[in-house]
Amino acid sequence: xxxxxxxxxxxxxxxxxxxxxxxxxxxxxxxxxxxxxxxxxxxxxxxxxxxxxxxxxxxxxxxxxxxxxxxxxxxxxxxxxxxxxxxxxxxxxxxxxxxxxxxxxxxxxxxxxxxxxxxxxxxxxxxxxxxxxxxxxxxxxxxxxxxxxxxxxxxxxxxxxxxxxxxxxxxxxxxxxxxxxxxxxxxxxxxxxxxxxxxxxxxxxxxxxxxxxxxxxxxxxxxxxxxxxxxxxxxxxxxxxxxxxxxxxxxxxxxxxxxxxxxxxxxxxxxxxxxxxxxxxxxxxxxxxxxxxxxxxxxxxxxxxxxxxxxxxxxxxxxxxxxxxxxxxxxxxxxxxxxxxxxxxxxxxxxxxxxxxxxxxxxxxxxxxxxxxxxxxxxxxxxxxxxxxxxxxxxxxxx
Numbered sequence: 001x002x003x004x005x006x007x008x009x010x011x012x013x014x015x016x017x018x019x020x021x022x023x024x025x026x027x028x029x030x031x032x033x034x035x036x037x038x039x040x041x042x043x044x045x046x047x048x049x050x051x052x053x054x055x056x057x058x059x060x061x062x063x064x065x066x067x068x069x070x071x072x073x074x075x076x077x078x079x080x081x082x083x084x085x086x087x088x089x090x091x092x093x094x095x096x097x098x099x100x101x102x103x104x105x106x107x108x109x110x111x112x113x114x115x116x117x118x119x120x121x122x123x124x125x126x127x128x129x130x131x132x133x134x135x136x137x138x139x140x141x142x143x144x145x146x147x148x149x150x151x152x153x154x155x156x157x158x159x160x161x162x163x164x165x166x167x168x169x170x171x172x173x174x175x176x177x178x179x180x181x182x183x184x185x186x187x188x189x190x191x192x193x194x195x196x197x198x199x200x201x202x203x204x205x206x207x208x209x210x211x212x213x214x215x216x217x218x219x220x221x222x223x224x225x226x227x228x229x230x231x232x233x234x235x236x237x238x239x240x241x242x243x244x245x246x247x248x249x250x251x252x253x254x255x256x257x258x259x260x261x262x263x264x265x266x267x268x269x270x271x272x273x274x275x276x277x278x279x280x281x282x283x284x285x286x287x288x289x290x291x292x293x294x295x296x297x298x299x300x301x302x303x304x305x306x307x308x309x310x311x312x313x314x315x316x317x318x319x320x321x322x323x324x325x326x327x328x329x330x331x332x333x334x335x336x337x338x339x340x341x342x343x344x345x346x347x348x349x350x351x352x353x354x355x356x357x358x359x360x361x362x363x364x365x366x367x368x369x370x371x372x373x374x375x376x377x378x379x380x381x382x383x384x385x386x387x388x389x390x391x392x393x394x395x396x397x398x399x
Contacts, residue, residue: 109135119211127156133173137221144174144226149235152190162375193237194270201245230254251398252295254389261287277310297392301364319356338381
């Protein structure tokens with residue numbers, strides 16, 4: 001326990017914090033790091049962490065923690081700089097944590113906060129954007145919620161910066177939830193969409209994501225009929241899975257550079273599907289096919305060398321499975337302000353709503369179309385995928 005470590009060096013404390021973070025013991029990890037702030041810590045720091053300048057101490061414990069993780073060759077399992085309270089005795093502004101959804105306190109409007117909960121024996125972290133409109137939201141006048149699932153090697157802050165979704169949510173009045181995949185769950189922080197134990201309702205990562213959704217709904221005035229999910233790459237595949245597994249929770253889905261949820265049931269099938277698309281639904285996958293197609297908007301670059309474009313067409317086909325005969329199909333061509341041309345295939349019903357769309361961005365690779373350079377895996381020259389997804393989502397409400 002960290003309380004019995006008064007004489008340990010900073011390097012020992014950093015190792016202990018890394019181990020505790022890997023096992024999801026965030027409070028204990030924070031305590032270990034905060035103990036380094038005690039008397040004598042700067043002296044203990046001298047020369048004990050390879051590759052770290054002792055002067056880094058003056059820059060704050062958060063920088064030292066990040067430097068230690070990099071020097072140790074493991075990288076932060078969960079960004080240590082984001083843990084509440086690091087770098088001083090006071091919590092970071094706009095940050096809260098809880099292991100009980102019922103105790104979550106409403107966050108300040110126009111804030112981007114950190115939260116945590118425990119579900120299924122695992123600690124889950126997330127970030128939540130709360131728009132200014134939350135100040136006047138009530139159960140009688142609730143706001144939509146968009147769930148954003150990052151891609152491999154990404155994290156919520158990176159994904160939020162790259163997609164620009166928070167800025168759109170600020171102007172359009174909706175909450176945005178960013179669940180975080182831990183490195184302990186996948187070395188590259190990928191959502192485990194290709195593992196059969198993470199492909200169905202009431203178990204694995206889909207259940208953990210929905211638990212975070214329910215925690216946010218318990219603390220904020222969220223419209224249960226306007227909850228949506230979107231993701232990039234592995235996050236896009238997981239978005240397709242959770243939308244299919246929980247059609248009672250999610251009214252629509254957005255998949256960018258992703259795959260159908262039933263494309264693979266193991267790693268070998270996943271690699272094959274990424275390379276050339278799935279020949280047919282995997283016999284090993286357990287992703288359910290909902291009785292009613294989930295409204296889905298898909299973005300994919302036709303030069304994507306990581307996930308083949310064929311997966312985008314297969315996602316569209318899944319969204320059209322069992323579609324009413326009166327749905328109308330239309331193909332339009334266009335060019336984004338940034339310069340990239342695109343083809344948009346959309347299918348709308350007699351009510352004028354678009355129920356399924358596929359945007360093929362010409363010349364684009366494995367990157368969020370219309371994204372911001374502040375984030376990874378973005379292509380600013382394509383059409384704005386974030387804006388188009390919100391437009392698509394606004395047309396749909398759950399039962």
